[in-house]
Amino acid sequence: MKPGSLTLRLSLLFVVAVAVVLMIVGVAFNELSRHHFRALDAQALGEKLEAINQIAKESGANPELLKARWHTLLGAHPDLSAVFLKTDGTPFFAEPPQSAAPSLAQATQRDGVWEWENEGRMFRALTASISLPTASPPLTAWLVLDVTTHMHFFAMLERWFWGVLLASTALSGALGWLVAKNGLRPVARVTQTAASMSAGSLKERIPLGPVPDELRELITAFNSMLGRLDDSFVRLSNFSADIAHELRTPISNLRTHTEVILAKKRAPEVYEENLSSNLEELNRLSGIIDGMLFLAKSDNGLIVPEAVELDLRTVISKLFGYYEFLAEDKGIQLQASGNASIFADSVMIDRVVSNLLSNALRYTPSGETIKVSIHDHGGRVELRLENPGPEIAPQHLDRIFDRFYRVDPAARRRRECGAGAGDCPVLDASAWRYYLVYIPRGPNDLHPHLRAVIWPTNMTCRPDSLGTAKPGPTRLGGHETGCHCAG
Incomplete structure (x- = not known):
């Protein structure tokens, strides 16, 4: 009804x-x-x-x-x-x-x-x-x-x-209608404001003003929802722009190579060489698309993690083997210490650590060392990656874990592709949750470092050593004073 x-x-x-x-x-x-x-x-x-x-x-x-x-x-x-x-x-x-005695047959007392x-x-x-x-x-x-x-x-x-x-x-009834009409005027104002909202006016907020206490919580919750929608819309717009930028370079390369080859007749060997180059570019483009699909599924909870017991030291050693030749070419040493066991999805763990190592190798100068240390604190597991890369400016700290975001604008014009530090899926598998924190260089630190912390999901905030946790949307990251949860 x-x-x-x-x-x-x-x-x-x-x-x-x-x-x-x-x-x-x-x-x-x-x-x-x-x-x-x-x-x-x-x-x-x-x-x-x-x-x-x-x-x-x-x-x-x-x-x-x-x-x-x-x-x-x-x-x-x-x-x-x-x-x-x-x-x-x-x-x-x-x-x-003429009076007579009364008949009490129908009388009641x-x-x-x-x-x-x-x-x-x-x-x-x-x-x-x-x-x-x-x-x-x-x-x-x-x-x-x-x-x-x-x-x-x-x-x-x-x-x-x-x-x-x-x-x-x-x-x-008439007075009740007038009273109800007058009492519901704040609701009408909220309705008018909500009806006027569009993608371009998500920054508007409903003023609290002299509203009844019963509506104050509703308006506050509605304004908070608008803030989350605005943040999600901005990140979605940036993500779409980043996707377009990431795909534009390989597609532009393919088109340019193809136009050059078709400009005049060439030897079969030249066609074969350029087709091989195009295939390499297509494979890289396919990898980017697969990565984006994975991110989209991860953000929307479409990936069901398969929790297994993992030895983090074994995971790190395996990934060191993958990046060993790249590290040798750049003159960078890979060093691991510590050990711990967790229950998590092995594919997601590999993806997180692989992405961290890839970013570290990209920005670490030749002749330096990338250190990965594992610490088991009982209630949580801490994986710390430290490399002597450049210090990240404060204005970039809020976005370093966004998809495809790079601090160096020139990196967008190079042929380097990837999702940045934001390509870190949540490790919410079984009873464990994953947080990623960027910690600037302190007075006792030689270099800034990244810290990945894994602990049971029934803990609603980070340990004191990491500050106060601040639940956030689907990204993983933050800085020392506020980490965003992806769970």
Whole structure:
């Protein structure tokens, strides 16, 4: 069922609440009023019975004097009738004379008072035993009060109540609609701001201003979401631009070579040589595309890691073997120390460490040493890579782990391809998580270094030695004062 207008729903709830309250008040007032009138009638009848008893005691044995005084007492009240019965049920005295003892077949007793209706009229009665001063048996006295005026009053009161209830319900509905409309104005402003958002206006924020506390958290969360969307959109735009730039160079090379070869007729050997060159360029282009697909799958959680127990020293030694010839050509030594075991995906671990070594070899001067050290701290495993490369300027620290980002702009114009330090997939396999931190050179450090830290995923922040962890989106990295989590 499609939900209706929130203003209408609030108005209806307001109407229902007012109607229920008025009903409760009306029922309570009706019952209390009836009880009050019943008590007043019982009090009046009780006072008459006391006066009748007092007259019976003072009149002695003269029945005529007794009846005369009772007539004087009761005859002045047209709504009051009395019947005095002997023990055999015959009447001793009645006022008015035509009065008879009431039939209690349809009567009910409430608060000690008999109450019944007869032919559209309502009566209340009290009965008592009247002792005579003579030795005669006591009389049974019935005092009956006609309370039809009370019944008419309550009938009129009920009609007024239903009229007031209907009018109040309609008025409360109108007032509820106005109150709900006014109360939901901040929501309307939020809606207008959200509707005006586009890819070019993600930097706009909804001002908090004088908004209700109930909406303050919503607006704060919405503004935070806009900030995350803006950051993701900027990174996506940069990533798209970087992809285009990375692919432009090999495609441009292929086109240039092909145009040169086709410019004139050449020997078969020349065609074969250039086709081999084109194949090499195509293979490199295929590798770039495969890497980008891997990054996209990794960022969207489409790669399911297969956790196995790994010996990090063995992983480092294997990768040293892959880069041994490149390191020898550049006159760089590779050095490893320490050991630790973790549960992680072997392919992802190889990719992370391989990318770190590749970047280190690219920027380490000839004749220097790249040091990789492994430290097992019990609750976490730390892999530290240190090389004497150039210091990274502070303005680049926030982006060094972005995909394809390079500190040196000239590197974009060279034929070097890769995803940069950002090509570090999360090692969230089994119970371990991976963080990558760039630490500038400190007073006791010879060189700046990268530190990869792996520890159980149930730890929500980095150990104190690395500062305070700051969860972030799909990139891995940061600097000493704030590392981004890729988990």
